[in-house]
Amino acid sequence: MDVVVVGRGMFGSAAARHLAATGAQVLAVGPVAGDPVPGSGDAVFSSHDDEARLTRLQDRDPRWAEVTARALAGYRDLEVASGIEFHHPVGCLIASRPGGDGRSPDPIPQLSARGLTHDLYQPGDRGWAERWPRIDFPATHAVAYEPGPAGYIRPKRLIAAQETLTTQFGGRLLTDTVVGVQALGDTDGYSVVTAAGHRVRTPNVVLATGAFTNFNDLLETPVELELKTEVVVLGEVDAADAEELRAYPTVKYLNDGDVLDAIYMTPPVDYPDGRTCIKMGANIVLDTNPTDLSTVQDWFRTDTDHDHLSLLEPALQALWPDVAFTSVRTKPCIITYTADRFPLIVERRPGLVVATAGNGGGAKGADAWGSMAAGLLRERLSRC
Ligand SMILES: Cc1cc2nc3c(=O)[nH]c(=O)nc-3n(C[C@H](O)[C@H](O)[C@H](O)COP(=O)(O)OP(=O)(O)OC[C@H]3O[C@@H](n4cnc5c(N)ncnc54)[C@H](O)[C@@H]3O)c2cc1C
Numbered sequence: 001m002d003v004v005v006v007g008r009g010m011f012g013s014a015a016a017r018h019l020a021a022t023g024a025q026v027l028a029v030g031p032v033a034g035d036p037v038p039g040s041g042d043a044v045f046s047s048h049d050d051e052a053r054l055t056r057l058q059d060r061d062p063r064w065a066e067v068t069a070r071a072l073a074g075y076r077d078l079e080v081a082s083g084i085e086f087h088h089p090v091g092c093l094i095a096s097r098p099g100g101d102g103r104s105p106d107p108i109p110q111l112s113a114r115g116l117t118h119d120l121y122q123p124g125d126r127g128w129a130e131r132w133p134r135i136d137f138p139a140t141h142a143v144a145y146e147p148g149p150a151g152y153i154r155p156k157r158l159i160a161a162q163e164t165l166t167t168q169f170g171g172r173l174l175t176d177t178v179v180g181v182q183a184l185g186d187t188d189g190y191s192v193v194t195a196a197g198h199r200v201r202t203p204n205v206v207l208a209t210g211a212f213t214n215f216n217d218l219l220e221t222p223v224e225l226e227l228k229t230e231v232v233v234l235g236e237v238d239a240a241d242a243e244e245l246r247a248y249p250t251v252k253y254l255n256d257g258d259v260l261d262a263i264y265m266t267p268p269v270d271y272p273d274g275r276t277c278i279k280m281g282a283n284i285v286l287d288t289n290p291t292d293l294s295t296v297q298d299w300f301r302t303d304t305d306h307d308h309l310s311l312l313e314p315a316l317q318a319l320w321p322d323v324a325f326t327s328v329r330t331k332p333c334i335i336t337y338t339a340d341r342f343p344l345i346v347e348r349r350p351g352l353v354v355a356t357a358g359n360g361g362g363a364k365g366a367d368a369w370g371s372m373a374a375g376l377l378r379e380r381l382s383r384c
Pocket of ligand 1: 006007009033046047048052053058091176179208211213231232264281335356357358360364
């Protein structure tokens with residue numbers, strides 16, 4: 001085995017595919033989101049266990065914009081090669097008060113600055129409502145429409161596409177949780193131990209373990225990460241609204257709120273339980289920063305309807321004034337941040353790469369982040 005990729009999430013599945021494509025013998029180990037690993041409980045959770053993630057070219061940070069654009073340019077090839085569609089280029093509506101909301105700069109000028117095609121509606125111009133009459137923004141806000149390829153991706157399908165290709169390249173997948181990575185001296189590689197009792201010796205490891213990177217004895221010394229709780233609200237729509245609203249764009253909305261801010265939203269998407277839901281998320285005053293494993297595990301199991309629904313539901317309804325949601329519920333998740341708000345893709349010690357911290361926006365560019373992680377091992381693997 002040339003390399004073990006720990007974590008079969010957004011970054012890990014991409015890294016494994018890029019590594020396998022070079023001819024390396026790859027083993028990817030991790031639970032499949034939503035499917036607890038038999039025998040090991042649900043000790044680790046995924047930040048992509050959902051049906052949609054926004055994607056767009058607009059970004060305030062040129063480094064992010066460049067990486068995301070690279071990934072976006074490759075979506076179609078990945079879909080064709082794997083036979084799995086995951087990209088819905090419905091576009092993205094960006095709404096902001098001119099000048100921003102005091103927390104974040106106005107994202108709309110970034111569209112022109114980056115030379116991105118868009119339609120612009122100044123505050124008070126409700127021209128956008130002619131195309132999307134069911135959605136609403138305040139008259140104080142400018143609204144810009146970034147067309148496809150902006151839109152959303154289905155994260156679990158993207159992972160399935162990556163893993164289909166990984167196995168086609170000869171890579172192997174193991175549904176298990178890693179409970180230890182030990183360095184075998186300075187040059188003898190690593191021993192990777194799983195909850196089900198597997199012990200794999202390998203010269204190279206990629207830790208793509210998201211919010212769980214500093215837990216389960218994966219690293220001798222922790223990397224600097226800040227975890228933040230995040231809650232989304234899922235508003236179920238009836239069949240007629242699902243049909244009408246499905247092709248609506250995604251939304252990024254700087255709403256100036258004291259209780260919640262930095263709203264993002266997807267149009268109706270089908271969920272595995274049979275419901276079709278509009279999803280909305282935001283930063284909320286109730287957000288916390290858990291630091292230990294049991295608090296993070298408890299958070300993923302928390303019934304967040306109890307205290308978050310009353311804050312999120314009015315914001316969702318305000319965006320869709322005449323939509324009668326047939327059910328509304330919330331779902332907890334975790335965002336993993338670095339101090340510089342850029343993903344951590346680094347070789348920590350020879351042959352041990354850490355690829356984590358999507359900083360709330362890692363899904364759309366995951367293929368490129370995974371490729372960067374794989375690239376850090378290229379020279380070592382060429383010597384194998
Ligand atoms: C509510 C929410 C909304 C978001 N919206 C967007 C969006 O619209 N657009 C966007 O681009 N990004 C978005 N993001 C961010 C995006 O989902 C993350 O950046 C992305 O999932 C990070 O990928 P990852 O591989 O680092 O982590 P994950 O996707 O969490 O994958 C890590 C994987 O590692 C596994 N793992 C952990 N520990 C172990 C272990 N010990 N052994 C084996 N496996 C392990 C986990 O089970 C998991 O599957 C959002 C995040 C959240 C929480």
